Amino acid sequence: MDTLKSEIKDIIKECYPQIKELNPAQKAVVDSGFVEDTTNYIIAIPTASGKTLLGVMAALNTILNGGKVVYAVPLISIQNEKVKEFKKFEKFDINVGKHPSSSDLAVMVFESFDAITRFSWNTLREIDLLIVDEFHMIGEYSRGPTIECAITRSRILNPGMRIIALSATLQNMPELSSWLDAHVVEHDYRPVPLYKDVLTTEEMETKNKNDVILRVLNTSIKESSQILVFVSTRRFTESLANYIAGKIKRKIPADKKKAFREVAEKILDVPKKRGSLPTAVCLKLAECVESGIAFHHAGLFDKQKEIIEEEFREGNLYMITATPSLMYGVNLPSKNVVIRDYTRWTSQGPQPIPVFDYEQMSGRAGRPGYDTEGYSYLIAKSVDEAYNLKDHYVYGEIETTHSKLIENKDAVYKQIITQIASTLARNPQDILEFFGSTFYGFQMSNNEYLSAFSADSMEYEINQALEFLIQNGILQTTPEGIKTTEFGMLIAKSNYAVKTAVRLREFAKMDGEIDIHKLIYEISKTPDMPMISFKGRKSKEPVRERLNKEGVFIVDIGNSEATAATLIEWMNERNEYEIENAFNVYAASTRRSSYEASLLVKFFKRICEVLGVYSGLNSLDVLSARLYYGVKDDIVPMVVSIKRLGRKRARALVNAFGADLKSVTKEELVKIDGIGPKTAEAIMNRYKSN
Numbered sequence: 235m236d237t238l239k240s241e242i243k244d245i246i247k248e249c250y251p252q253i254k255e256l257n258p259a260q261k262a263v264v265d266s267g268f269v270e271d272t273t274n275y276i277i278a279i280p281t282a283s284g285k286t287l288l289g290v291m292a293a294l295n296t297i298l299n300g301g302k303v304v305y306a307v308p309l310i311s312i313q314n315e316k317v318k319e320f321k322k323f324e325k326f327d328i329n330v331g332k333h334p335s336s337s338d339l340a341v342m343v344f345e346s347f348d349a350i351t352r353f354s355w356n357t358l359r360e361i362d363l364l365i366v367d368e369f370h371m372i373g374e375y376s377r378g379p380t381i382e383c384a385i386t387r388s389r390i391l392n393p394g395m396r397i398i399a400l401s402a403t404l405q406n407m408p409e410l411s412s413w414l415d416a417h418v419v420e421h422d423y424r425p426v427p428l429y430k431d432v433l434t435t436e437e438m439e440t441k442n443k444n445d446v447i448l449r450v451l452n453t454s455i456k457e458s459s460q461i462l463v464f465v466s467t468r469r470f471t472e473s474l475a476n477y478i479a480g481k482i483k484r485k486i487p488a489d490k491k492k493a494f495r496e497v498a499e500k501i502l503d504v505p506k507k508r509g510s511l512p513t514a515v516c517l518k519l520a521e522c523v524e525s526g527i528a529f530h531h532a533g534l535f536d537k538q539k540e541i542i543e544e545e546f547r548e549g550n551l552y553m554i555t556a557t558p559s560l561m562y563g564v565n566l567p568s569k570n571v572v573i574r575d576y577t578r579w580t581s582q583g584p585q586p587i588p589v590f591d592y593e594q595m596s597g598r599a600g601r602p603g604y605d606t607e608g609y610s611y612l613i614a615k616s617v618d619e620a621y622n623l624k625d626h627y628v629y630g631e632i633e634t635t636h637s638k639l640i641e642n643k644d645a646v647y648k649q650i651i652t653q654i655a656s657t658l659a660r661n662p663q664d665i666l667e668f669f670g671s672t673f674y675g676f677q678m679s680n681n682e683y684l685s686a687f688s689a690d691s692m693e694y695e696i697n698q699a700l701e702f703l704i705q706n707g708i709l710q711t712t713p714e715g716i717k718t719t720e721f722g723m724l725i726a727k728s729n730y731a732v733k734t735a736v737r738l739r740e741f742a743k744m745d746g747e748i749d750i751h752k753l754i755y756e757i758s759k760t761p762d763m764p765m766i767s768f769k770g771r772k773s774k775e776p777v778r779e780r781l782n783k784e785g786v787f788i789v790d791i792g793n794s795e796a797t798a799a800t801l802i803e804w805m806n807e808r809n810e811y812e813i814e815n816a817f818n819v820y821a822a823s824t825r826r827s828s829y830e831a832s833l834l835v836k837f838f839k840r841i842c843e844v845l846g847v848y849s850g851l852n853s854l855d856v857l858s859a860r861l862y863y864g865v866k867d868d869i870v871p872m873v874v875s876i877k878r879l880g881r882k883r884a885r886a887l888v889n890a891f892g893a894d895l896k897s898v899t900k901e902e903l904v905k906i907d908g909i910g911p912k913t914a915e916a917i918m919n920r921y922k923s924n
């Protein structure tokens with residue numbers, strides 16, 4: 235750290251007291267002169283080897299020179315984690331926040347930074363340094379095109395802005411660094427050495443993979459370490475956790491049993507606090523946790539996922555079984571990592587996971603500051619399979635990082651709309667130029683096999699997309715060139731997929747009054763709707779019957795239909811427990827789905843207005859509120875006008891006094907369960923003002 239400016243050293247010493255000296259990877263990067271340099275850099279060092287600190291050094295250097303910094307991350311969970319970590323800089327008069335207009339150091343998710351490159355050019359031009367965390371996600375299908383095009387646009391609009399990319403090691407780093415005009419500093423240092431191996435059921439004299447996991451668990455329990463197991467589906471996380479818990483539950487020492495029971499109680503407290511009985515998934519999770527085993531997937535309450543992560547970090551759980559989604563965004567290392575399933579289901583059937591994903595999951599092994607080494611295991615059923623897995627994964631090369639911009643049709647549409655809406659493009663040639671300066675364009679033109687016809691194939695894709703966008707009333711040709719329609723501008727300013735907007739526009743154009751249940755079903759079929767999914771192989775008839783009752787007749791019942799039925803039940807004041815039992819679905823994420831649905835109803839209303847469809851629009855405001863609060867029509871005014879009253883207490887009030895509380899006294903109000911003096915006061919004020 236000696237070569238750093240004294241102010242930077244002081245800030246790091248004060249804000250990161252646990253960091254006594256730089257590790258070899260950090261030294262290599264700092265010795266390259268990267269902090270004071272003004273050129274672009276890609277820093278590629280393994281997970282948990284201290285990339286953030288390097289980003290911080292460059293950020294502090296820029297800020298101390300009077301500059302402004304954006305730190306871009308892929309997920310809101312990482313954004314919150316980094317804001318909390320960087321808030322400590324405020325004691326040195328450094329403003330830390332989530333937007334560059336009010337911060338010296340703004341931590342933003344990729345989508346928010348992208349929005350600045352689309353419409354807030356003055357703000358964009360004030361930014362001196364952009365740090366892109368998890369840069370390797372540029373090869374990801376969903377988030378990759380967003381950050382790729384945001385970087386491309388920002389380099390056009392603010393060429394003086396420095397870019398530092400913090401990345402995992404990538405196979406085609408030279409290609410990425412030439413596109414970014416960046417220096418590359420790579421290092422393979424890991425704070426905890428990682429040993430990767432393949433275990434076989436034969437060798438371990440066990441019948442199946444789960445018994446191999448049990449063996450690894452028993453060893454980790456003996457040495458007081460932990461184990462993280464990645465499987466391919468939610469159902470597998472539950473069945474494996476159940477199996478292992480059943481095997482060890484009679485061997486839990488008393489002190490651990492007590493600790494596990496406390497965690498189980500916290501898990502069960504979550505639905506209770508939300509006015510719902512624990513769902514079957516909650517009960518199953520609590521039962522497994524009583525044996526120190528937790529499963530972790532998107533179908534749990536968010537708070538339950540946080541509890542599992544925190545308690546695992548505290549050492550109050552032996553093992554977590556998780557889907558790979560845990561890989562991104564949650565910093566949860568463990569001495570032992572087992573990747574039980576190395577195939578995942580795709581539309582072309584089961585496919586082996588990329589070596590890159592294997593590396594990301596393996597990289598979780600070894601907790602810095604606790605473990606002296608980390609172990610990652612694959613499991614094979616035979617010596618042959620073990621040999622192939624070692625060859626492909628343990629000693630294999632990670633894949634080349636390819637831009638997914640053209641593969642992701644919606645990204646092509648969104649980027650064309652953005653370029654036109656932001657007046658950066660007026661015709662197909664301008665759009666072609668923009669795509670040519672993306673990483674996709676760079677890869678095509680620099681590929682000896684593709685470059686010959688790369689321009690033609692890109693031109694073909696862009697013309698196809700333009701045709702689709704004009705046909706769907708999103709773009710229009712005018713004498714001054716191509717422009718967005720009002721509908722197109724609506725899409726440009728939203729983060730919704732084009733397919734979502736087009737589907738809702740088609741629905742808005744249908745004749746007759748808006749049928750709110752049919753609208754909920756349309757919304758449930760859009761790519762922006764967080765799905766409620768069926769549990770395992772259970773009957774789907776209750777969902778069909780529920781939709782039929784509202785005049786929605788469907789042949790094939792899948793997760794879209796389960797989502798629609800769940801939303802309808804939710805806005806009829808059912809809770810997660812009732813919904814899960816009625817429809818055999820993972821209902822814990824109902825609140826998130828209904829919140830997104832309430833926003834999509836508002837988006838649909840704006841589409842209607844833009845299309846000049848005005849009949850029945852005020853019913854949409856009521857529908858949006860019903861989805862947001864989970865209430866029937868009659869108590870919408872009450873829950874909307876009294877902050878934090880919530881549906882349970884509102885319903886209790888209406889059941890006791892009817893919808894009009896004007897004449898109800900405070901003494902009467904406080905008799906209702908959950909109504910305290912402050913809430914009674916708020917209710918009185920609300921009705922007095924009428």
Ligand SMILES: Nc1ncnc2c1ncn2[C@@H]1O[C@H](COP(=O)(O)OP(=O)(O)OP(=O)(O)O)[C@@H](O)[C@H]1O
Nearest residue numbers: 252253254255256257280281282283284285286287
């Ligand atoms: N030189 C160091 N000495 C001790 N601890 C360090 C050092 N550098 C970073 N750390 C700590 O190690 C932990 C991991 O660091 P950090 O999150 O920056 O790793 P990372 O490479 O960003 O991980 P990821 O790839 O998961 O984002 C943090 O708690 C950080 O404070």
